Amino acid sequence: MSTPAIAxxxxxxxxxLTDPGAGGGLGKIAGGGESGGFSDMxxxxxxxxxxxGRNSDAQTQTLxxxxxxxxxxxxxVAETETAVSAMVSVRDKVVQAYEEIMRxxx
Numbered sequence: 463m464s465t466p467a468i469a470x471x472x473x474x475x476x477x478x479l480t481d482p483g484a485g486g487g488l489g490k491i492a493g494g495g496e497s498g499g500f501s502d503m504x505x506x507x508x509x510x511x512x513x514x515g516r517n518s519d520a521q522t523q524t525l526x527x528x529x530x531x532x533x534x535x536x537x538x539v540a541e542t543e544t545a546v547s548a549m550v551s552v553r554d555k556v557v558q559a560y561e562e563i564m565r566x567x568x
Contacts, residue, residue, distance in 0.1 A: 511545045518542040 521538040524530035 507549070511549050514538075514542045514545045 518535075518538040518541070521530055521535045525532065525535045
């Protein structure tokens with residue numbers, strides 16, 4: 463079972479891995495920084511979720527100024543909710559797999 467501490471550690475590890483200035487990064491893990499590798503795919507997926515969130519924020523701000531339709535805002539928020547939910551589900555599966563590996567006898 464995952465705990466808040468495990469989730470926080472996973473988030474901090476992910477932040478370190480995706481930071482291009484950190485020195486290590488996912489490029490080394492995924493095979494030396496090859497283009498089209500696992501690290502690029504992960505960065506694109508995280509970037510897509512972040513972009514969806516920014517789009518939702520922008521739609522909300524335009525609604526506050528009266529320049530947007532409520533349907534567009536609700537759609538943008540629903541898309542963001544779906545993207546974040548999918549990302550959290552994948553994160554939970556990764557944490558679960560990690561915990562299972564750690565339980566394996568040596």
